[in-house]
Structure formats: C-alpha cells, structure tokens
Amino acid sequence: MTAPADPPPAPRRRGRPARTDAAAGPGARERILAAARAEFAEHGYDKASIRGMAKIAGVDPALVHHYFGPKEQIFAAAVEEAxxxxxxxxxxxxxxxxxxxxxxxxxxxxxxxxxxxxxxxxxxxxxxxxxxxxxxxxxxxxxxxxxxxxxxxxxxxxxxxxxxxxxxxxxxxxxxxxxxxxxxxxxxxxxxxxxxxxxxxxxxxxxxx
Amino acid sequence: MTAPADPPPAPRRRGRPARTDAAAGPGARERILAAARAEFAEHGYDKASIRGMAKIAGVDPALVHHYFGPKEQIFAAAVEEAxxxxxxxxxxxxxxxxxxxxxxxxxxxxxxxxxxxxxxxxxxxxxxxxxxxxxxxxxxxxxxxxxxxxxxxxxxxxxxxxxxxxxxxxxxxxxxxxxxxxxxxxxxxxxxxxxxxxxxxxxxxxxxx
Structure with a gap:
C-alpha cells in the first residue's frame, strides 16, 4: 500500500474545474481515504471537510471530489475500507x-x-x-x-x-x-x-x- | 427538577474573581449540568469549554467553576447524573x-x-x-x-x-x-x-x- 511514485496533483486554475485526471496515481486513492478517516475521526462527520482531507493527503480538494464525489460517498468508501x-x-x-x-x-x-x-x-x-x-x-x-x-x-x-x-x-x-x-x-x-x-x-x- | 426562582448570577467584575455565592440557587446546578451535557455532546470532551457551558446555561463561567471545579470534574458530575x-x-x-x-x-x-x-x-x-x-x-x-x-x-x-x-x-x-x-x-x-x-x-x- 505504499505509493512512492504518485504524480503531483494538477495545479488548480481559478474560474474553472481543476484538471485532476493527471493526478490519479496508484496510491492517491488510499492516501485520500486514510486522510478522510483521520478528518472524520478528528472533527466528526458533520464538521469534517473535503478541504481538510485534501490538506492531510497533500492533494487538491478537486482530486478528492474526483475520486469519491460528495462527503457521504467519501464516508461510505472510508467505512468500506475500515x-x-x-x-x-x-x-x-x-x-x-x-x-x-x-x-x-x-x-x-x-x-x-x-x-x-x-x-x-x-x-x-x-x-x-x-x-x-x-x-x-x-x-x-x-x-x-x-x-x-x-x-x-x-x-x-x-x-x-x-x-x-x-x-x-x-x-x-x-x-x-x-x-x-x-x-x-x-x-x-x-x-x-x-x-x-x-x-x-x-x-x-x-x-x- | 424545575427551578422557577433562581436568583440571577452575580455580575462579573473585571480584574478580580466574580462573586458567585449569591447565584447558588436550587436549579442552577441542574441547569449547568444539562448545559455541560449539551456542550460535551456538541463539541466532544476535548473541545468542550466552560465558557460554552456557561453561555448555554445563561450563567457566569465563574459559577460553573464554583459548582464543579475543572472540566474533568464537570464531566464526572455529568456522567454521574446521566x-x-x-x-x-x-x-x-x-x-x-x-x-x-x-x-x-x-x-x-x-x-x-x-x-x-x-x-x-x-x-x-x-x-x-x-x-x-x-x-x-x-x-x-x-x-x-x-x-x-x-x-x-x-x-x-x-x-x-x-x-x-x-x-x-x-x-x-x-x-x-x-x-x-x-x-x-x-x-x-x-x-x-x-x-x-x-x-x-x-x-x-x-x-x-
């Protein structure tokens, strides 16, 4: 489950959706899920934010959305993994x-x-x-x-x-x-x-x- | 457990501890405990604050401390009641x-x-x-x-x-x-x-x- 060779997330551009496909490396999904788990544990479901998860995972918030969609679906993926x-x-x-x-x-x-x-x-x-x-x-x-x-x-x-x-x-x-x-x-x-x-x-x- | 006749809490004076004895009415303790429970439930033990409990209960923070002491003792009293x-x-x-x-x-x-x-x-x-x-x-x-x-x-x-x-x-x-x-x-x-x-x-x- 280590991910030494993920490409960095694409830079975010103002005024249009970030391009995230280029950041879809083999370890990014797992890193985001671990970050989501930490964010949910720290702040609870209500106050957990996609921005917070992205910060912990070291990726652009758009990449979190790209992989998982809205918060409820991130939680479902985190539950499934846990x-x-x-x-x-x-x-x-x-x-x-x-x-x-x-x-x-x-x-x-x-x-x-x-x-x-x-x-x-x-x-x-x-x-x-x-x-x-x-x-x-x-x-x-x-x-x-x-x-x-x-x-x-x-x-x-x-x-x-x-x-x-x-x-x-x-x-x-x-x-x-x-x-x-x-x-x-x-x-x-x-x-x-x-x-x-x-x-x-x-x-x-x-x-x- | 109703408390219709609590005296209002003593006004807080800057620069010295508030006088709280006068506010020790028969319903104040129960009101503070209910407020503490709500504050712990909303923010969790770590982030719950005596100031927050006092605000919910409509009393001076010094009165919370007067009745219960530090946060761990407020929690113990809330547990005991619950x-x-x-x-x-x-x-x-x-x-x-x-x-x-x-x-x-x-x-x-x-x-x-x-x-x-x-x-x-x-x-x-x-x-x-x-x-x-x-x-x-x-x-x-x-x-x-x-x-x-x-x-x-x-x-x-x-x-x-x-x-x-x-x-x-x-x-x-x-x-x-x-x-x-x-x-x-x-x-x-x-x-x-x-x-x-x-x-x-x-x-x-x-x-x-």
Missing part, C-alpha cells in the same frame, strides 16, 4: 461444523478488534457513526448488506437476521468495553478466556434455542 | 430468585435505553467517553465502582467481575445497534422479544457455566 477485515465474518460462520460457529465468530470478530492495525480504522468509523445519523446510515447499510444478510443466510431458520444481529451486538459490546472504555478486568483478561466465555452466548444466538 | 438510572442495575440483579437474574437485568438495562428521557443523556456521555481517553476514564471509574463491583458482589464465585462485565457488554451492544446504529430488524423488534432472546445469554454470564 470494515473490510470484518467482512469475512460470514465465512468464519460458514467454514466448519455448526456446533463451532459461535466460537469461530467470537474468535474472528474479537481478533479483528485485538489488532490495532484493524481496530483503529474501525473505531474511527464507529465513532463517527455513533455521533451522526447520516454516518450511522452509511455504516448500517454496509453492515446489513455485507455481513448480517450473509450470516443470516448461513444460519437459516426463524429470526435469522435478528439472531445474527444479537450475536454481533454481543461481540461489538465486548470489544468496546475491552478496547475503548478499557474496563478491568475485561480490558486485561487473556483473549482466549474472553473468547471461551463469550462463545457459548454467541453460539446460542446463532443457532437459536 | 447514568443515574443505570445505577439501579445491581438492585435488579439482587431482587428476586437467581434463575431470573438475567431476565431482570436485561429488562432493566434495555428499558433504560428504551426511554428517550434516560437514553439521550447516557448516549451523550457515552459518545464523549468513546472519543476521548480522559472521558473514558471518568466513565469507567464510575461504572466500575457503582455498578460492576456491586453486581459482582451479588453474583459471587470465580470471575464474578468479568462475568458482570460480559453481561453488561452484551446489553450495551444490543442497545447501541438498536438505538444508535438502528440496524433492522433489531431496531424495530418488539422489546419483549429482544429481552426474551437476550436474557438467556445474560443469565449464562451472570451465573457462570
């Missing part, structure tokens, strides 16, 4: 015997939160989503369509969507108390103990009963 | 037979989140706590000392604190996905169904096994 590791959750449920699905999902989701490299981008997005209805909607639509519907399809049976969401709610709540609020002893507990104690509840949600 | 409804959770666990503790705790906590009058102040505080380490510490200390230690004392047995925290994590996660992210079908599900589906997992955490 939650990309979590999008493999349906596979974690599917790959193996049903009686181990709760343990596999708990291990997978808590593991994504355990690693700072995957936790911090998700947390930045989650903070924005918790503070703003538009941002919450973007986050909700992605999680619904890419995770919950797919997990529910693996589960089948009555209330599969609701059961998938309750399982996810448990794991998100554990991750937030452990890594953000940092309440003890949960924050320092061995991850294997946390997985072992959470998996039966997750399993019960997934399989019903 | 989570006051949740502080009865240990009683919900204690009052009744052990086999119904999970259902009582789920009903109590989800009920506090169901009512906008108790949800919105808690949510404002939680948003600040999720975005700032100092705020998270204030929130954590209060929840640990006033809720988790007491619930754990009711439970007894090994890992009582950890089990109390996992039960709380589940209920906080459900409340956030239902009321903040508003993911469907959880957001619109009948509250009795949500309680019925969540209670067994909470019971399992509380009672071990």
């Amino acid at each position: 939650v990309a590791p979590a999008l493999k959750a349906p596979a974690a449920v599917a790959e193996g015997p049903a009686e181990g699905a709760g343990e596999r999902l708990a291990r997978f989701v808590l593991g994504v939160w355990e690693d700072p490299a995957t936790r911090e981008p998700m947390l930045a997005i989650l903070r924005s989503a918790l503070a703003n209805d538009t941002a919450a909607g973007v986050f909700r639509d992605l999680i619904s369509s890419r995770v919950m519907i797919r997990v529910a399809a693996e589960l089948g049976g009555p209330d599969a969507r609701l059961r998938a969401e309750l399982a996810a709610a448990h794991l998100v709540g554990v991750s937030m108390l452990r890594h953000v609020i940092k309440i003890e002893p949960l924050a320092s507990a061995d991850i294997e103990q946390v997985i072992a104690m959470t998996a039966p509840a997750v399993q019960r949600h997934l399989m019903g009963g | 989570v006051a409804p949740a502080l009865k959770a240990p009683a919900a666990v204690a009052e009744g037979p052990a086999e119904g503790a999970g259902e009582r705790l789920a009903r109590f906590v989800l009920g506090v989140w169901e009512d906008p009058a108790t949800r919105e102040p808690m949510l404002a505080i939680l948003r600040s706590a999720l975005a700032n380490d100092t705020a998270a510490g204030v929130f954590r200390d209060l929840i640990s000392s006033r809720v988790m230690i007491r619930v754990a004392a009711e439970l007894g047995g090994p890992d009582a604190r950890l089990r109390a925290e996992l039960a709380a994590a589940h209920l906080v996660g459900v409340s956030m996905l239902r009321h903040v992210i508003k993911i469907e079908p959880l957001a619109s599900a009948d509250i009795e169904q949500v309680i019925a589906m969540t209670a067994p997992a909470v019971q399992r955490h509380l009672m071990g096994g």
Whole structure:
C-alpha cells in the first residue's frame, strides 16, 4: 500500500474545474481515504471537510471530489475500507461444523478488534457513526448488506437476521468495553478466556434455542 | 427538577474573581449540568469549554467553576447524573430468585435505553467517553465502582467481575445497534422479544457455566 511514485496533483486554475485526471496515481486513492478517516475521526462527520482531507493527503480538494464525489460517498468508501477485515465474518460462520460457529465468530470478530492495525480504522468509523445519523446510515447499510444478510443466510431458520444481529451486538459490546472504555478486568483478561466465555452466548444466538 | 426562582448570577467584575455565592440557587446546578451535557455532546470532551457551558446555561463561567471545579470534574458530575438510572442495575440483579437474574437485568438495562428521557443523556456521555481517553476514564471509574463491583458482589464465585462485565457488554451492544446504529430488524423488534432472546445469554454470564 505504499505509493512512492504518485504524480503531483494538477495545479488548480481559478474560474474553472481543476484538471485532476493527471493526478490519479496508484496510491492517491488510499492516501485520500486514510486522510478522510483521520478528518472524520478528528472533527466528526458533520464538521469534517473535503478541504481538510485534501490538506492531510497533500492533494487538491478537486482530486478528492474526483475520486469519491460528495462527503457521504467519501464516508461510505472510508467505512468500506475500515470494515473490510470484518467482512469475512460470514465465512468464519460458514467454514466448519455448526456446533463451532459461535466460537469461530467470537474468535474472528474479537481478533479483528485485538489488532490495532484493524481496530483503529474501525473505531474511527464507529465513532463517527455513533455521533451522526447520516454516518450511522452509511455504516448500517454496509453492515446489513455485507455481513448480517450473509450470516443470516448461513444460519437459516426463524429470526435469522435478528439472531445474527444479537450475536454481533454481543461481540461489538465486548470489544468496546475491552478496547475503548478499557474496563478491568475485561480490558486485561487473556483473549482466549474472553473468547471461551463469550462463545457459548454467541453460539446460542446463532443457532437459536 | 424545575427551578422557577433562581436568583440571577452575580455580575462579573473585571480584574478580580466574580462573586458567585449569591447565584447558588436550587436549579442552577441542574441547569449547568444539562448545559455541560449539551456542550460535551456538541463539541466532544476535548473541545468542550466552560465558557460554552456557561453561555448555554445563561450563567457566569465563574459559577460553573464554583459548582464543579475543572472540566474533568464537570464531566464526572455529568456522567454521574446521566447514568443515574443505570445505577439501579445491581438492585435488579439482587431482587428476586437467581434463575431470573438475567431476565431482570436485561429488562432493566434495555428499558433504560428504551426511554428517550434516560437514553439521550447516557448516549451523550457515552459518545464523549468513546472519543476521548480522559472521558473514558471518568466513565469507567464510575461504572466500575457503582455498578460492576456491586453486581459482582451479588453474583459471587470465580470471575464474578468479568462475568458482570460480559453481561453488561452484551446489553450495551444490543442497545447501541438498536438505538444508535438502528440496524433492522433489531431496531424495530418488539422489546419483549429482544429481552426474551437476550436474557438467556445474560443469565449464562451472570451465573457462570
């Protein structure tokens, strides 16, 4: 994901749209997304500005618009990138015997939160989503369509969507108390103990009963 | 909690501390706390200012300091007031037979989140706590000392604190996905169904096994 050879953004001309095609290098999109995440985390969804993102990324604001369009679409792209590791959750449920699905999902989701490299981008997005209805909607639509519907399809049976969401709610709540609020002893507990104690509840949600 | 007869705050004099004792009316403290909550919710912990709180409350900034001291202590008081409804959770666990503790705790906590009058102040505080380490510490200390230690004392047995925290994590996660992210079908599900589906997992955490 390094981008040593991006061409510099085209200079902006007054009175007409900036030419931005020449700046579309292989690393620019990733750099802008990282900058957008930082801008949303620092200022919240409402006050985050395209100008601020462009400044952090070291590009012309027109280039940000060129790649992503308006703010809501930048946020959607940032959410998609930040939650990309979590999008493999349906596979974690599917790959193996049903009686181990709760343990596999708990291990997978808590593991994504355990690693700072995957936790911090998700947390930045989650903070924005918790503070703003538009941002919450973007986050909700992605999680619904890419995770919950797919997990529910693996589960089948009555209330599969609701059961998938309750399982996810448990794991998100554990991750937030452990890594953000940092309440003890949960924050320092061995991850294997946390997985072992959470998996039966997750399993019960997934399989019903 | 109405305060129709507060005396007006003392006028501020340049060059010396304002005299504030005369403004210590019965409703001023509550008004300042509500203003502090609004200021923290709007600007986040870091950027919230005592001047901003005073402006919203219609009092002199010196009066805010007179009642609460520095920002961290104002936040602590705002947290204490906002989570006051949740502080009865240990009683919900204690009052009744052990086999119904999970259902009582789920009903109590989800009920506090169901009512906008108790949800919105808690949510404002939680948003600040999720975005700032100092705020998270204030929130954590209060929840640990006033809720988790007491619930754990009711439970007894090994890992009582950890089990109390996992039960709380589940209920906080459900409340956030239902009321903040508003993911469907959880957001619109009948509250009795949500309680019925969540209670067994909470019971399992509380009672071990």
